[in-house]
Amino acid sequence: MEANRRHALALQQLHRHHGTPDGSGIINATTNVASSDLLTPQQEAVLRAVQQGCSIFITGSAGTGKSFLLGHIIAALRRIHQPDAVFVTASTGIAACALGGQTLHSFAGIGLGRGDRDTLLRRAATSHGAAKRWRRAAALVIDEISMVDGGVFDALDYIARALRWQHRRWGGLQLVVSGDFFQLPPIKAPDPTKEFAFEADCWDSSFDLQVELTHVFRQSDSRLIDLLQGIRRGEPIPQQHLLPLLEPCSKGGECDRDDEENVTRLFPRNDDVRRVNEERLRSLGREVITFVAADTGSEPWRSQLRQGIAPEVLELCVGARVMLIKNTDPAAGLVNGSTGVVTGFIVEEEEDGGGGVGRWRLLPRVRFERGTGGGSVEVTVRREKWDVMEGEKVMARRTQVPLILAWALSVHKCQGMTLERLHTDLSRAFGCGMVYVALSRVRSLDGLRLSGGGFDPGKVKAHPKVVQFYHHHLASSGPPTPLLLPPAGTPTSRWP
Numbered sequence: 001m002e003a004n005r006r007h008a009l010a011l012q013q014l015h016r017h018h019g020t021p022d023g024s025g026i027i028n029a030t031t032n033v034a035s036s037d038l039l040t041p042q043q044e045a046v047l048r049a050v051q052q053g054c055s056i057f058i059t060g061s062a063g064t065g066k067s068f069l070l071g072h073i074i075a076a077l078r079r080i081h082q083p084d085a086v087f088v089t090a091s092t093g094i095a096a097c098a099l100g101g102q103t104l105h106s107f108a109g110i111g112l113g114r115g116d117r118d119t120l121l122r123r124a125a126t127s128h129g130a131a132k133r134w135r136r137a138a139a140l141v142i143d144e145i146s147m148v149d150g151g152v153f154d155a156l157d158y159i160a161r162a163l164r165w166q167h168r169r170w171g172g173l174q175l176v177v178s179g180d181f182f183q184l185p186p187i188k189a190p191d192p193t194k195e196f197a198f199e200a201d202c203w204d205s206s207f208d209l210q211v212e213l214t215h216v217f218r219q220s221d222s223r224l225i226d227l228l229q230g231i232r233r234g235e236p237i238p239q240q241h242l243l244p245l246l247e248p249c250s251k252g253g254e255c256d257r258d259d260e261e262n263v264t265r266l267f268p269r270n271d272d273v274r275r276v277n278e279e280r281l282r283s284l285g286r287e288v289i290t291f292v293a294a295d296t297g298s299e300p301w302r303s304q305l306r307q308g309i310a311p312e313v314l315e316l317c318v319g320a321r322v323m324l325i326k327n328t329d330p331a332a333g334l335v336n337g338s339t340g341v342v343t344g345f346i347v348e349e350e351e352d353g354g355g356g357v358g359r360w361r362l363l364p365r366v367r368f369e370r371g372t373g374g375g376s377v378e379v380t381v382r383r384e385k386w387d388v389m390e391g392e393k394v395m396a397r398r399t400q401v402p403l404i405l406a407w408a409l410s411v412h413k414c415q416g417m418t419l420e421r422l423h424t425d426l427s428r429a430f431g432c433g434m435v436y437v438a439l440s441r442v443r444s445l446d447g448l449r450l451s452g453g454g455f456d457p458g459k460v461k462a463h464p465k466v467v468q469f470y471h472h473h474l475a476s477s478g479p480p481t482p483l484l485l486p487p488a489g490t491p492t493s494r495w496p
């Protein structure tokens with residue numbers, strides 16, 4: 001009851017701030033819109049708010065349809081603004097790919113996002129494409145916000161104001177941000193007081209409304225949903241609840257080869273990901289072609305190249321499952337995170353960059369599945385460059401074929417995915433949110449296989465600041481019914 005009352009109050013608040021398109025002054029959460037009748041009333045209300053120009057933060061546990069709703073929101077934003085003024089981004093390449101967008105860092109032109117806000121502003125301002133994007137943008141969508149730290153979030157607001165010559169929040173951009181802070185945190189936040197985006201100085205003022213979606217779509221078994229909710233909040237789980245559910249997933253012999261072929265392997269640590277991918281490559285029994293990165297520059301910058309995503313040595317063969325690690329052709333849907341299979345190799349003369357005769361190189365042909373729109377496309381994957389910059393100067397550069405093997409993935413790469421079948425070993429899980437992200441990918445326990453000793457409740461962790469953040473917003477009692485939350489900075493007395 002309490003939650004429903006707050007929902008109604010929040011909708012009234014929304015109406016007071018933004019009016020309604022038909023002038024009736026009524027925003028009805030249950031109104032049906034022909035183009036979006038698959039949405040729940042709560043998702044529908046959020047879409048309406050966006051259509052009215054609100055900047056919104058959408059949160060909710062894994063599988064509550066945040067990305068699904070973003071798909072509807074993006075379509076709506078493209079009808080409201082010029083389609084090329086709506087920029088769709090996510091903190092990871094795979095999540096960006098699923099939405100047909102690009103990574104937030106590549107949109108913003110901030111490289112790896114290291115440095116203070118003026119350094120990042122200079123980087124964005126001197127990257128011709130980025131400055132143009134910032135000025136052209138009318139709306140910016142950011143998915144998987146949990147992996148963006150507060151320092152970067154503040155810097156982006158600063159860059160938006162500076163490059164768009166407008167002092168208003170985000171330089172007047174309409175902002176739609178989505179994510180669940182109980183999922184993976186940023187990899188390394190330089191400022192411990194701004195570990196999470198919600199700790200950014202500009203967080204409260206960035207949104208008209210913050211919304212929590214509460215209906216879980218990905219799973220239908222209520223016992224599994226309850227278990228995942230407990231794991232999400234890092235609560236101790238009684239063994240009598242856990243064992244009957246997860247024990248069957250840990251049993252059973254090795255899957256046969258045909259079965260394994262179609263199951264994504266997930267690991268917390270990259271060395272396990274590498275080991276499994278190498279084993280799978282060798283098991284194909286085909287000739288392996290090695291691509292060695294060409295690195296230039298001096299230390300200490302050169303060693304930073306090794307921390308980047310592009311591998312120093314890339315081994316491929318026909319049949320290898322691969323993932324693209326650069327936006328090579330966004331218009332054709334070939335973006336960071338696209339997955340495919342190597343179909344062959346061709347010899348091609350590569351330009352030397354100065355108009356002269358280049359070298360002959362062997363390059364892979366890959367058939368990529370297309371995330372949006374379906375179908376597949378076969379292309380030659382040419383070498384790309386990764387730079388370590390100091391200001392505007394390139395200090396070191398790696399040139400490599402922009403692919404990695406993708407039979408096994410890290411938990412970090414899979415955030416945002418829905419997987420029908422998953423084989424994971426969480427014995428080496430670390431940090432907050434990792435067990436939750438891995439387990440919440442599957443639709444049902446039938447699709448889950450746990451190896452490495454089964455499930456260890458000791459690995460379940462939620463960050464106290466995140467618990468606090470959600471507690472602050474959901475402080476009042478009452479069941480988790482559909483709820484629209486007021487802006488974080490709104491005095492609680494206005495939201496009884």
Ligand SMILES: Nc1ncnc2c1ncn2[C@@H]1O[C@H](COP(=O)(O)OP(=O)(O)OP(=O)(O)O)[C@@H](O)[C@H]1O
Nearest residue numbers: 038039040061062063064065066067068217218416
């Ligand atoms: N209104 C809806 N009707 C039917 N299915 C829905 C609806 N909303 C979401 N779904 C489905 O639920 C599943 C999970 O949705 P989605 O991936 O958008 O969740 P999410 O909240 O983004 O999850 P995560 O936090 O793990 O990224 C998807 O298969 C999606 O198609």
